[in-house]
Amino acid sequence: MLSDSERKAIEAELPLYERRRSLCIEALKIVQEHRGWVSDEAVADIAEFLGMGADEVDSVATFYNRIHRHETGRHVIYLCDSVSCWIMGCDRARERLRETLGIDFGETTPDGRFTLLPIACLGACDRAPALMVGDELYGPVDPAKAEEPLGKHP
Amino acid sequence: MNRRPLTALIHPGEPPPDLKAYEAAGGYAAVRAALRDLQPADVIDRVKQAGLRGRGGAGFQTAMKWSFVPQGDDAPRRKYLVCNADEMEPGTFKDRYLMEGNPHQLIEGMILAAYAIGAEVAYIFLRDEYPLCAKRLRAAVAEARAAGHLGKDIHGSGFHLDIHLHISAGRYICGEETALLNALEGKRAVPRAKPPFPPVAGLWGKPTIVNNVETLCFVPHILRHGADWFRGLGKGSDGGTKLYGASGRVRRPGIWELPMGTTMREIIEDRAGGMLDGYRLRGVIPGGASTDFLVPEEHMDLPMDFESVQKAGSRLGTGTMILLDDKTCTVGMLRNLQLFFSRESCGWCTPCRDGIPWIEKTLAAIEAGDGREEDIDLLHTHTRLLGPGRTFCAFAPGAMAPLQSALRYFEDDFRRHITEQRCPYTNGR
Amino acid sequence: MPTIHIDGTAHSVPEGVNLLHAALQLGYDLPYFCWHPALGSVGACRQCAVRQYRDEKDEKGQIAMACMVPAVDGTRCSIADAEATEFRASVIEWLMTNHPHDCPVCDEGGECHLQDMTVMTGHCSRRHRFPKRTFRNQFLGPFINHEMNRCIQCYRCTRFYNDYAGGTDFGAFGAHNHVYFGRSTDGVLENEFSGNLIEVCPTGVFTDKTLKRHYTRKWDLESAPSVCAHCSLGCNTFAGARYGAVRRILNRYHSAINGYFLCDRGRFAYEHANRPDRPRQPLVRDKDGTMRPAVAAVALKAASDALAAAKGVVAVGSPRASLEGNYALRTLAGNGRYSPGMAAAEAAAAALLVEILRDGPLPAASLHDLEQADAVLVLGEDPADTAPRMALALRQAARQQPLESVDKLGIPRWYDRAARDIIQGATGPLHTAWTQATRLDDISRPFRGAPADIARLGFAVAHHLGGDTPPVAGIDDALDARAKEIAESLRAARRPAVVTGTSLHSRPVLLAAAAVARALLQANGENARLGAVFGEANTVGATLLGGPPPEELLESLDAGKADTLVVLENDLTRRVAPALLQRALEAARCVIALDCAATPVVERADIVLPAASFADAAGTLVNHEGRAQRFFPALPHTDDLRESWRWLAALTDATWDSLDDILLALAKDFPHLAPAAEAAPGEDFRLNGRKAPRSSRRYSGRTSQLADRSLHEPRPPDDPDSPLAFSMEGAAPTCGSTANSGEKNVPSPAGVQKHLPSSLVSHYQTPGWNSVQSLTRFQEEIAGLCRGGDPGALLFAAPGGNGALAGSPPRPFNPGAGPGLLTVPAHDVFTSDELAALSPPVAERAAPPVCRLHPEDAAAHGIADDTDARIEIDGASAVLRARLDPSLARGLIALPVPVPGLPPRADDTYATVRPAP
């Protein structure tokens, strides 16, 4: 079931789009904002709300990398692995995060605090290597101390 | 007069100018004047006189694109303007700079563009990873609406406009303008067939103009200061300024607004401060990941404008350079680029979907010391086979640009990996 | 006709097609995957690359996808161009980077389009040295097997399933080289056209699960042109058989009917013919009352003795039996003693609808006509459940009219990728009027009401269309406004159609449709069409033979006026009130049953003559538009398993030795059925001296089939009824000239026929093209007529208009007025057809038998959702689960078709309902 505030948030977007089903991505994001990820049930609920099939919604959801169809940790670390950050050492940062957090791309720490994901160019090439934790951008990070910014995200 | 129109009010690290500050600096004057004195066709005409070319990468004449929108009584009444703020081209961070630094400038540009084409609804298609832009754009839109620059009957002109912010759910292909339209419609962001082009049938099947952030930001200035002024800003045949950027192992990575046609040397040496100590420049990808390498030996004094760069065998693209130094492995860098492209391919057409991953794996094998003699040939063939016209959209040809040029300029690097069966670069990363 | 140039040769091509279409039609071997004649061009696979030149001066040209290039006058291209050739081979090479090398064990192997295209491009050795991607496969239900690793991402499946067929439980998931086609979670594919995925998929991702269970290599099948016997539409099929059993059904293209697609009922119902309980041996009741197997001669002797001793013989035919079977039965019993087998109410409706079609104002609509219609009113029928393929056609009709905006932009309609983005899911006027929700509601404007109100709507539409239909007296404003709106969209259309059917058994509804048809003729002229849905595969044929309803004959048994009953392929428990049937059967001294299914009538019979099914008989069926069509046996029949008419022939003094004989006799007795004989060539037809083969040219099992029993190769079985041979030898189905293999399309010398008539083509295969995609070589024009014309013969000439059919609107339905709730039918696409329900995989898809009531009616009768309700009609009763259905009009109860134990419904059958204890 979509919660009231989810429903309200989705409905608020309705007038901005010509067709109800065009809200599909918005709705997925709203649900994700509320719950951190999008479960199968949420997909079905969104589908019903928008008058679509669950498979149609999921087909859209699985296309986009910023929709999480798996449960994530409390904070998602997006480590930029595009070219400028690569030149500036994002591979070493990834290595460092693996050492300190014990997780690699696509994994979540056992305490459910962090999920680590690669992300395409964060548009922070002048601050490479860069990473985002949730909405917070960090860079340049010292690859050898890549875990430093994480302290701010309990 | 101002030689840096786009960035004059931008002070990184500080909040952007609010409506008051923006208006104090002459902001929204162009909107008032245009809605009062100009017909939409006049707006198009001024932009045409200025010769503004799109800053989204392809350099298409902006006024010409606008003029493709069907007008008149039998044209669809609804039309849309979409600002392409999906900036995800690796190495590119100019639109973020503009949106974070001066959101009103973009809004003003959008109002003028929408007026020119007769759109009453406009969207800003913003990538998800730019939350600060989202926050500032939202605030600015609210301010503009409160001040009557947006909404019904703007300044008594009878022209209505609403601007909506759509925040993407990711994927680089959303930047391709027709994939973007699908994303806005809540579908999988697979590019559309062209024709019909968006100005004729775009968002929800209606005439739609898609323009880059930087392109739209120029419009108020052109209307305020005129076409001649704009042309005078550039050094070569293309008018205006350009946001140039540099990243990689330079002293001062960053973004600068400079006259269109500023040379590569000025950008790298004067602005970016040259290479970091101990690093030598080997190659430059001039405008985001999908442009061809240029090399310092040949191109240091190349004016960075659309035509000159094209003549040199590359594209100006987004104008944000990625610098390859002598300690970074060329093959590794290309592998990184192709990894990006293989991950971001939409999966619609065969050559891109299945060809790029093969390239990426081959590069990875070469990099890991597992390369074979015939791999070079395979890479060469792929750059040809994934060229323009062979894939459904321009994504794959873009992906091939750095590879084909690297094979031309740095073939030795590839060969050494293969003959030595290892990566010859030891401290690149 | 535009002239185009391919590799320097000029060709004329049809107007408005793309270059790939044109090249294939000309016989060129140009590989492709994502293009499909019915699904259009989307440019995804990039397999159809050619070099295109701007004009004759352009020597450089550029690589272009042929499926995206309009073949307009002056188009120039090269298929042979080295770079285009290299590119096409590369596309295969890319597709192969992840494709498993499992051809030897793949279900698709041997008729795999990917296999053919791979060979065609010449790609053969692997260079990709990295691991392949793997996917998990899904359970998709009883029909479809899923092997996702074979996928080449041509997107055809979702374009068919979602876009074309309106399915919502399927799609493309993920991105880049991890696009997955399936469902978001394992589960049965709900859409009743899912089986087409088998043919739409160019490789082995979606394969036939029913075939898999009794797998045989495709080239080892013996196939025959067949006609689907599971609804009145008569879709054309291929029945493939081996070792005495049917193994699968494939679509057989017919441009006016099924085109490229079948419904799942038609594709998977065939397993009824393989049932172990199917009668395969004659049975005769012996003195102590037990049924004993008998050889044919003994059974026939018993039967003719019984007939000779009879005090009176009555015979009940069947709307699911062939024309020949019914005719033979009628000959046996004589006029007045033969019934076409439909219950009185249904028979009356069928007779009226046949009359409307034959003598009424508008020509009968083929499915193709309906697909092309730009405004449709479906009045009082639910094609989605009674004539599924028609619902698919109507779905396309709904997508027609918005395409006019695509035309305006100068975008060709085949350019599907662009057309869809332009029309944005818009649909044209499709109006449906039925008693409750249907599966067309998502693309139509549904009206829901009782049959009388549906009829009133129809009359009001006719009135508003203009012409001479008077206004409907006392009509309420909402209904009238609705009628007006429907009338306006029909009038604005260039190719409008009205569709009706016999399901409701309602005379007023049919007359209302006739009134609309007449008004359409006046308003829109000759392009208007009348679509009709009948109960079963040969309802029209049986109706044309005429005769009393079975009730009458059963009464005469009961009354002792006759004592012997012959039943032809008819489960009377589905048609006649249980009490009457029981009395009649008890009264009968002898019951002779001919059937291919173990029905209750067969169980009761004293003599059982096992009838050949569609798979082992030849015969003729007349479809909903009055098209007589011939089906041929895929299996040789045995002495003990004969066509019904053959059994019956032996019991009369008729001298019919072959199908041709009986058709000749039929034509003489029933001149209006004479064209039935022309539905396909007679037995003596030969193509250049040769019969048509049933087996593919790669048939491998001929000499080894019986090797465990004998080393001698048996003589192929005879087929006295058709020019088809049980053999791989015979006339090549088509000369299949391939333009770029050097063999030019030379006109054949006078008198030499080049191609088998379409009605005799038993499978699609030509050199280089082993999959169903070789169909293009069997068409006059791609998506047009079959080579030499489509099979079948139309019985109804152009109608003349008939005022005698004028009816008048009934009074509005008054929910409270009747003795209980008015019964209306709720057909189920899978099980309402008698034989289909006997196919195990189809039965698995059966909807649970429920009765539906409006929540308020339910409340009034004390019935809660999902509880048992006792339904009583004329003293008979049955218990059904109740479902509250707010879509149902008030005062109605929707019952499954049929409900065992309940009498068949007429248009005024009321039921009393109460909670079952």
Ligand SMILES: Cc1cc2nc3c(=O)[nH]c(=O)nc-3n(C[C@H](O)[C@H](O)[C@H](O)COP(=O)(O)O)c2cc1C
């Ligand atoms: C793969 C691909 C990605 C693109 N990404 C962007 C982008 O992020 N931002 C952008 O403005 N244009 C992008 N473009 C270019 C757009 O398609 C379009 O040409 C541009 O937005 C037009 O704006 P302009 O005329 O103002 O340059 C991309 C093109 C391709 C082929």
Ligand code: SF4
């Ligand atoms: S080239 Fe093809 S697969 Fe690649 S992004 Fe474009 S359409 Fe998608």
Ligand code: FES
């Ligand atoms: S058939 Fe032309 S691109 Fe697929």
